[in-house]
Amino acid sequence: MFHDPRFWTALAFVLFFVIFGRKLWVAITGHLDARADSVRHDLDEAARLRREAEQMLEDANREREKTLAETQAMLARSEAEAAGLAERARKDAEAAAARYEKMAQDRIHAAERSAIREIQDRAAQIAVAAARDVVSTRLTESPDIAATLIDKGIDSLPEALRRSAA
Known part of the structure; x- marks a missing residue:
C-alpha cells in the first residue's frame, strides 16, 4: 500500500485539500459570491433601467396622446374657422351681389x-306743336x-x- 503510487497521489490530494482546501474554498466561494453579487447588481440595474424605460414609454405615449388630442382640437378649430370664413365670404358675396343688384x-x-x-317732354312738344297748329x-x-x-x-x-311752386 505504501509502495503504490496511487496511494501517495491520493494522500497528497487529501493533504493538499486539508491544508489548502479552506483557503481555496474561501477564495472560490468569495469569487462566486462576488460574481453572484455582480450578477445580482446587474439584474437590479437592468430591472431599474427597465422600469425607467417603461416609465419613459408611458410618458411618451401620454405625450403622444396629448399631442394627438391637441392636433385634433387644432384641426377642429381650423375646420370651424374655415367654415366661418367660408360663411362670411358667402355672406359678403351675397351682400355685394345685393348691392350691385340694387345699384342696377x-x-x-x-x-x-x-x-x-x-x-313726356317729346309728347308735350308734339302736343304744343299740334296745339300751335290748331290754335293758329x-x-x-x-x-x-x-x-x-x-x-x-x-x-x-x-x-x-x-x-x-308747391
Whole structure:
C-alpha cells in the first residue's frame, strides 16, 4: 500500500485539500459570491433601467396622446374657422351681389324715369306743336277765340304758378 503510487497521489490530494482546501474554498466561494453579487447588481440595474424605460414609454405615449388630442382640437378649430370664413365670404358675396343688384335697379329706375321724362317732354312738344297748329288755324279763322283764350290763360296763370311752386 505504501509502495503504490496511487496511494501517495491520493494522500497528497487529501493533504493538499486539508491544508489548502479552506483557503481555496474561501477564495472560490468569495469569487462566486462576488460574481453572484455582480450578477445580482446587474439584474437590479437592468430591472431599474427597465422600469425607467417603461416609465419613459408611458410618458411618451401620454405625450403622444396629448399631442394627438391637441392636433385634433387644432384641426377642429381650423375646420370651424374655415367654415366661418367660408360663411362670411358667402355672406359678403351675397351682400355685394345685393348691392350691385340694387345699384342696377336704381340705374334702371333712373333710366326709366329719364325715358318717361323724355317721352313726356317729346309728347308735350308734339302736343304744343299740334296745339300751335290748331290754335293758329283757329285764330286766323276767328279773332274772338284768340282773345278769349288769352284771357283764360292770363286768369289761370297765378294758379299754375302756385301749383308749380308747391
